[in-house]
Each structure stands twice: as C-alpha cells, then as structure tokens.
Amino acid sequence: MEHATQQRCIEGISRIEPIYRFELINRLAYERFERKYRDIVEIYHRANDNWGQTFHEMLFRVVGGTSNKLVFQELARRVTHTMVQRENNSIVSLEALLLGTAGLLDLYGEDDYIRHLKSDFEHLRIKYNITPLSLKDWRLKNIYPHNHPTLRITQLASCLHNGTITMSSVTACRRRRDVYRLFTGRSSEYWVERFMPNASNLDITRRMGQFKSDLMGINFVAQIAFAYGSYTQSNRLIDNATALLEDIPAEDNRYIKAWNSVDAIARNAYESQALLQLSTEYCIKGRCEECPLTALIKRHEI
Numbered sequence: 001m002e003h004a005t006q007q008r009c010i011e012g013i014s015r016i017e018p019i020y021r022f023e024l025i026n027r028l029a030y031e032r033f034e035r036k037y038r039d040i041v042e043i044y045h046r047a048n049d050n051w052g053q054t055f056h057e058m059l060f061r062v063v064g065g066t067s068n069k070l071v072f073q074e075l076a077r078r079v080t081h082t083m084v085q086r087e088n089n090s091i092v093s094l095e096a097l098l099l100g101t102a103g104l105l106d107l108y109g110e111d112d113y114i115r116h117l118k119s120d121f122e123h124l125r126i127k128y129n130i131t132p133l134s135l136k137d138w139r140l141k142n143i144y145p146h147n148h149p150t151l152r153i154t155q156l157a158s159c160l161h162n163g164t165i166t167m168s169s170v171t172a173c174r175r176r177r178d179v180y181r182l183f184t185g186r187s188s189e190y191w192v193e194r195f196m197p198n199a200s201n202l203d204i205t206r207r208m209g210q211f212k213s214d215l216m217g218i219n220f221v222a223q224i225a226f227a228y229g230s231y232t233q234s235n236r237l238i239d240n241a242t243a244l245l246e247d248i249p250a251e252d253n254r255y256i257k258a259w260n261s262v263d264a265i266a267r268n269a270y271e272s273q274a275l276l277q278l279s280t281e282y283c284i285k286g287r288c289e290e291c292p293l294t295a296l297i298k299r300h301e302i
Contacts, residue, residue: 006258006283012297014263020296021265027292028274031281033226033241040227051231055167055224056081062220063152067139072149075102075133083128084160094157096120103133104150107140113190145195146205151187155208158185171225174243179217183208214248218269245270255279 013021040058047053057076064072079101087093099105100121108114124130138149145151159165164182173179186206208216222241229237250256250272259265259275266272282291 009283009293009297010259010262013259013265013293016296016300020300024292024296025271025274028277029242029245029270032273032277033223035277035281036223037227037230040223041231044231050081051167051228052081055170055228056084058220058224059165060156062216063156064149065147065152065215067143067147068149071133071137071139072152074137075153078130078133087124088160088163091157091161092116093120093124094161095154097124098153098157099150100125101130101132102149102153103135103137104153106135107150108194146209148195151191151195154187154191155183155185155206158187159183161185167224167228170221171228171237171240173217173221173225174240174247176214176217176244176247179221179244179248180210180213182221183213183216214269217244217248218251218273222269242270245273251276 013024016024040054043057044051044054047057053076057073060076061069061073064070075098079097083097084094087097096117097120099117105114105118105121125132140149159182162185164184169182173182184207189206192205222244225237225244226241229235229241246268248269250260250266250268255276256266256272259279266275278291278293281287282293288294
C-alpha cells in the first residue's frame with residue numbers, strides 16, 4: 001500500500017461511527033481466526049489427525065518465538081506428545097529428552113548434571129529411536145538471554161512436568177491471568193545462572209514473564225481454543241478464545257502503532273489481531289478493491 005493511501009485509511013477508520021467500526025473489527029478478527037484455523041488443521045492432518053500432537057506442536061512452535069519457531073516445531077515432531085506423556089513424571093527425564101534431542105547439551109561443559117542428562121538421553125534416544133537436531137539448526141546469536149532456546153525448553157519442561165499444560169486447561173482460559181497461571185513452570189537456578197549470572201530478580205527470570213505469557217495467550221491459547229472449538233463445533237471454546245483476546249492488551253508493533261496513530265483503534269488483542277489481518281492480508285498484498293475498510297470508507301464518503 002502506498003503511504004498516502006495508507007494514511008487516508010488510518011484517518012478514515014478513526015472517523016467511522018463506532019457501530020460500523022465494531023462490525024469491521026469483528027469481521028477482520030474472525031477472518032484472522034479462520035486463517036489460523038486453516039494453518040492448524042494442516043498441522044492436524046500432518047499429525048495423522050491427532051489433536052494431542054497438533055496441540056503439542058503448536059505449543060512448542062509458539063514457545064520458540066520468532067527466531068526459532070520452526071526448529072521448536074521440529075523438536076515437537078521428534079519428541080512427540082506421546083513421549084512427553086510417558087516421561088513427564090521426572091523433570092530430569094524431560095530435560096534430558098528435550099535438550100538432548102535439541103542437540104543443545106553440547107553447548108555446556110561436562111559437570112555432573114550435564115553428564116547425567118547426556119547419560120539419560122542416550123538411553124531415551126535408543127528407547128525412542130530419536131535422531132537429534134544439530135546446533136546449527138538453532139538461532140543462538142543476537143537473541144535476548146531470556147529467549148535462549150535452552151532457557152525456554154527448561155521452562156517448558158517444568159510446565160509439562162507439573163501437568164498444567166493440557167488441552168482442557170488451555171482451552172478453558174478466558175482471562176489474561178488464566179494464561180499467566182498456566183505457564184507457572186520455572187527453570188532451575190542451574191539453567192538461569194548460565195544465561196543471567198547473578199540475576200537480580202531470579203524468580204521472574206526462571207519463569208515466562210507477562211509479555212511472553214501474553215504472546216502465548218494470543219498466538220497459542222486463543223488459536224488452539226478457536227480451532228478445536230470450530231472442529232468440535234463447541235461455541236463455548238470459541239467464546240473462550242474471543243474473551244481471552246479481549247482481556248489481553250493490544251499488541252505493540254509497527255502495524256498497530258500506525259493504526260493507532262490518529263485514534264486508539266486497537267485497545268485489546270482482539271482488536272489488534274483484526275488490524276493485523278487488515279495490514280497483512282489486504283494492505284501489504286495491495287487488495288484495496290477487496291478491502292472491507294475501503295468499502296466502508298467509500299460507502300460513508302469519509
């Protein structure tokens with residue numbers, strides 16, 4: 001989209017009457033839900049129509065963030081949902097299974113704990129016929145320490161070990177605080193000290209923070225609830241997904257900053273997801289003639 005056209009649309013949406021803006025936001029938000037639903041169904045079919053494995057891959061993918069989402073998803077394919085269920089009675093077994101398969105244990109010196117994990121992983125590798133990933137598969141440079149794959153994997157291992165992350169617990173979330181409580185798993189001090197020596201607030205560092213929790217809510221919890229709700233025709237789960245996004249603050253990125261530059265259009269994640277749909281599926285692709293905002297502006301001669 002040309003800048004002048006974009007600015008006209010930004011100014012136009014700010015002048016639309018609230019009732020019409022509400023209808024526009026709803027349409028775009030559900031378009032985005034539906035697009036992500038199709039992506040999740042593709043994963044479901046690749047996972048042999050198994051919702052447990054689909055849930056597992058989506059969880060890992062979103063934990064991986066922008067830098068490592070695809071390799072995290074590949075890790076979830078190599079360490080399957082079934083394997084995790086079998087080994088989740090021991091945090092040491094989970095760390096060995098996940099970090100060993102990730103190929104990340106080779107980053108660390110041979111102390112007693114690393115030797116223990118490597119020994120446990122060798123047993124698990126043979127047991128499950130696992131082919132580990134390589135260190136070169138990971139983006140390890142130019143990332144914040146709290147986004148380091150090892151730290152995220154150990155946080156995830158703790159969540160999986162304490163049994164809080166299940167399809168039912170995730171799809172039941174309706175509030176921001178529900179998601180934050182869900183991801184209470186904490187890395188041990190052993191791992192945190194490797195990335196943030198003498199961290200001033202060790203408790204916050206050990207667990208996923210509020211920012212990461214909000215991203216999990218937007219990109220994993222709400223999406224899996226909507227997808228599973230759509231697949232099973234459960235209006236309750238679809239309502240949960242919508243309510244959750246309405247309770248999470250709007251995302252803060254260049255797209256949303258532009259739309260909010262004249263008026264506060266996006267006040268919560270439901271509204272910011274709608275505007276992301278507008279930006280990524282219409283503006284960037286030059287689909288102005290098909291754009292519902294363009295039609296609305298023309299209809300009301302804004």
